[in-house]
Amino acid sequence: MNTQLQNAPGREPQARAAAERDQPFTVPPVDVFEDDHGITLLADLPGVSRDRLSVRVDGETLWLEATALTAVPEGMELVYGEAEYPAYRRQFTLSRELDGSRIEANLNDGVLKLSIPKLEEAKPRRIEVRVG
Amino acid sequence: MLNASFRPAADIFSEFNRLQGLLDQVFRPAERSSIRALTGATFPVINVGTTPEAIEVMALAPGLDTSALQLTVDRGLLSISGERKNEVPEGDNTSVYARERFAGAFRRVISLPQDADPAKVEASYRDGILRVSVARRESSKPRRIEVN
Numbered sequence: 001m002n003t004q005l006q007n008a009p010g011r012e013p014q015a016r017a018a019a020e021r022d023q024p025f026t027v028p029p030v031d032v033f034e035d036d037h038g039i040t041l042l043a044d045l046p047g048v049s050r051d052r053l054s055v056r057v058d059g060e061t062l063w064l065e066a067t068a069l070t071a072v073p074e075g076m077e078l079v080y081g082e083a084e085y086p087a088y089r090r091q092f093t094l095s096r097e098l099d100g101s102r103i104e105a106n107l108n109d110g111v112l113k114l115s116i117p118k119l120e121e122a123k124p125r126r127i128e129v130r131v132g
Numbered sequence: 133m134l135n136a137s138f139r140p141a142a143d144i145f146s147e148f149n150r151l152q153g154l155l156d157q158v159f160r161p162a163e164r165s166s167i168r169a170l171t172g173a174t175f176p177v178i179n180v181g182t183t184p185e186a187i188e189v190m191a192l193a194p195g196l197d198t199s200a201l202q203l204t205v206d207r208g209l210l211s212i213s214g215e216r217k218n219e220v221p222e223g224d225n226t227s228v229y230a231r232e233r234f235a236g237a238f239r240r241v242i243s244l245p246q247d248a249d250p251a252k253v254e255a256s257y258r259d260g261i262l263r264v265s266v267a268r269r270e271s272s273k274p275r276r277i278e279v280n
Contacts, residue, residue, distance in 0.1 A: 029232035031220050042219055044233055046177075046192035046260035070190060070261055073183050080180040083192050110194030110260015 025087040028064070038117040039098060045088050046110040053107055055114065057100035062092045064112070175216070175234035176262070180242065184274055187248055187266045191240070194260030195219075201257075203264065205250040210264065213239035247271075 031042040045053065047068030056063040068086040094100055097118050104115040176193035191212055201214040218235035220228055244250075244266055252267035 029234075030230050031228075031233045032230040033220050033226050033228045035221070035223070035226045039229075042233060044194045044260070046194040049259050068259075068261075070263075072181070073186070073188065076181040076183050076188060078179060078181045080178070082174070082177045083179050083190075109196065109257070110192075 023087055024085045025089040026083070026085045027090050028066075028088045030090070038115060041092075041112075041114040041116065043088075043090070043112040043114075044110065045107070045112050046083075047086065048088065048107065048110060048112075050107050053105075053112065055103065055105050055112075057094070057103065060094045060096070060100070062094050062100070062103075062114075062116075064088065064090045064092075066112075174240075175238050176212070176240065178240060178242065182245075184268070186268060187244060189242055189264040189266070191262040191264070192260065193262050196257070196260075196262070198257050201262070203253070203255055205244070205248075205253055205266070208244050208246070208248065208250075210242045210244055210253075210266065211239065212242075212262065212264070213237070 028043045028045055030044075031040075033040055043064060045064075045066045045068070047070050048066040049069065052069060053066040054063070056065075066088040068088070070086075094116065099117050099119045102117050106113045176191040178192070179190045181188040181190070189210060189212075193212075193214075193216075196214060196216060201212070204211045215237045216235055219233075220226075220231055220235075245268075247268045249267045249269045253264060255262065255264045257263075
């Protein structure tokens with residue numbers, strides 16, 4: 001049987017988003033490193049499939065939101081639990097020289113890998129002056 | 133409704149775990165922080181559930197090479213061991229800003245109840261969760277006794 005975090009149907013998306021924010025969540029551990037090409041971020045998101053992961057860039061903010069889903073046999077009783085919340089959430093501030101529009105995301109065996117490239121060097125541009 | 137496999141059990145240890153989790157969240161806040169200024173836990177995290185037929189162990193172990201994973205059942209102890217590779221490259225041109233993810237060898241041991249059948253163990257790995265299902269012995273399953 002699959003169980004998951006469910007929202008009441010028919011609610012406004014904003015109200016639903018606000019309700020989701022109030023839900024307890026897990027902050028996933030990350031590795032972050034930078035080389036000449038850009039920044040690479042690795043995040044542990046066990047139990048998350050591709051369709052339950054959201055990576056958003058809003059201005060300079062990078063949002064990671066995901067929900068874990070596990071197949072649990074019917075009638076299972078949890079006797080010991082170290083992991084509590086199936087929701088993962090974390091946000092980061094990107095810096096100006098990073099190109100938020102060309103982020104590559106790969107999710108493999110519950111590990112998310114984000115490659116955030118640096119912006120191409122701002123090239124000098126010639127601005128045409130039109131006489132009109 | 134919370135996912136059944138993530139619901140905390142009502143015992144003192146889970147309460148301590150919950151407290152630890154809260155502290156972790158306080159010191160590793162989800163509020164926005166610079167991507168270059170970030171600060172690392174038991175691996176893998178384990179949940180254990182029971183059904184009348186089996187004991188279900190779920191280990192949250194993302195990014196493992198299953199061929200390097202060792203599962204053994206010996207004298208009522210289920211042991212999960214393996215190694216997770218360090219994925220942060222070492223080099224002069226690489227700056228590391230956060231290394232919170234577990235890397236290295238790990239081993240976790242779970243004590244199975246008396247009625248666990250070591251001959252009937254199934255394990256699967258999906259989306260970074262290792263699920264080990266240990267069947268209970270036939271004799272210990274609830275039975276209906278016919279009255280003649």
